[in-house]
Amino acid sequence: MASSEIKPGLLVSLQDLHPNSPFLKHGASLRVIGKLQEYSVETARAVIVDGSINLKVDTQHLRDLSFRIGSIYQFIGELHIKPDDETILQARVGRNVDGMDLNLYYQSLQLLRQFQDEQANKQN
Amino acid sequence: MQNTRVKLLASDFLTLTPKLSSYSSSSDPTLFFRKGKQVSRIETLGVVVSRERKGDRYLKFFIDDGTGCISCILWLNHLNSTYFARRNPSDVRLIADMAQDYATSIQLGVLARVRGCVTCFRGVLQITVDDVFLERDPNAEILHWLDCVKLARKFYDVPTVRPPLCRPAQYFNNNNSNKRTFENLR
Numbered sequence: 572m573a574s575s576e577i578k579p580g581l582l583v584s585l586q587d588l589h590p591n592s593p594f595l596k597h598g599a600s601l602r603v604i605g606k607l608q609e610y611s612v613e614t615a616r617a618v619i620v621d622g623s624i625n626l627k628v629d630t631q632h633l634r635d636l637s638f639r640i641g642s643i644y645q646f647i648g649e650l651h652i653k654p655d656d657e658t659i660l661q662a663r664v665g666r667n668v669d670g671m672d673l674n675l676y677y678q679s680l681q682l683l684r685q686f687q688d689e690q691a692n693k694q695n
Numbered sequence: 696m697q698n699t700r701v702k703l704l705a706s707d708f709l710t711l712t713p714k715l716s717s718y719s720s721s722s723d724p725t726l727f728f729r730k731g732k733q734v735s736r737i738e739t740l741g742v743v744v745s746r747e748r749k750g751d752r753y754l755k756f757f758i759d760d761g762t763g764c765i766s767c768i769l770w771l772n773h774l775n776s777t778y779f780a781r782r783n784p785s786d787v788r789l790i791a792d793m794a795q796d797y798a799t800s801i802q803l804g805v806l807a808r809v810r811g812c813v814t815c816f817r818g819v820l821q822i823t824v825d826d827v828f829l830e831r832d833p834n835a836e837i838l839h840w841l842d843c844v845k846l847a848r849k850f851y852d853v854p855t856v857r858p859p860l861c862r863p864a865q866y867f868n869n870n871n872s873n874k875r876t877f878e879n880l881r
Contacts, residue, residue: 577745579705582761602742602761636804645833647744647759664744664759664804668833679837686844687706687762694710 580647580664582680585621588658597652603628603660604645604668604676610638616659619644627659636665643668696851697733700810704843705763708737713815723815729851737822739765740808740830740839743801751775754798758809760836766821767809769798797827806830808839 605619713724
């Protein structure tokens with residue numbers, strides 16, 4: 572079957588984006604979640620944080636989203652790694668996910684990955 | 696599975712096996728199978744990551760559930776379609792109005808639950824949309840993943856055991872429990 576045209580944002584936690592991470596690739600499509608730590612109206616740049624890890628997010632393409640420091644946001648987009656090693660997610664889609672049970676989210680993510688591995692092994 | 700709405704992750708949906716039907720004149724497959732079981736209707740839930748409207752004909756959009764992207768087509772041409780011409784005009788008007796409402800609700804970044812039929816267009820699997828429901832609870836997507844995993848492990852992956860077409864004659868002749876049941880009914 573021909574594949575669909577749009578790449579899915581791989582589900583990752585900010586903890587997954589450590590320097591040796593396989594997800595940390597220029598152009599990788601990712602879906603991330605974190606608490607909004609900073610937001611600049613002039614540059615449309617946001618910084619989200621999860622524990623001690625933070626990530627810059629370029630939100631210039633998101634028109635209808637209002638930003639509130641301390642709220643939890645989810646972004647889907649492509650990772651850009653600049654020559655000076657600055658990592659920034661170019662967001663295509665974003666939404667406020669205040670009220671999400673993050674413990675449940677991360678535990679379910681592990682189950683989901685386990686399930687997908689099982690299904691892939693069965694097919695092989 | 697053929698007569699229920701199967702909850703599938705996008706990664707699962709995109710590996711359905713299409714087959715051409717001998718009863719259909721379409722060049723695209725019209726039958727779809729998951730591990731040998733036929734799937735016709737499905738339910739998905741995810742973030743809308745793309746939408747493209749073609750006038751009053753249709754809205755094409757993509758749902759990203761984190762495991763893949765599913766192409767969805769929502770038809771909006773009910774009032775001009777010959778397929779609906781034979782049906783009651785007030786019913787068709789209602790269906791058309793609902794489809795317009797669904798199309799308006801599908802915006803980039805919303806979390807949408809989409810139900811519809813599995814179809815194939817130019818080699819790409821897609822959902823022909825029956826209805827759309829916008830989820831306000833951000834935990835809905837997590838619960839959908841868990842539902843999909845549980846249903847696949849407990850039901851969809853389990854081989855179907857067909858009940859025997861008829862029981863041995865001995866079962867009916869010597870079955871005392873049946874006799875007791877009849878007596879109780881008297």
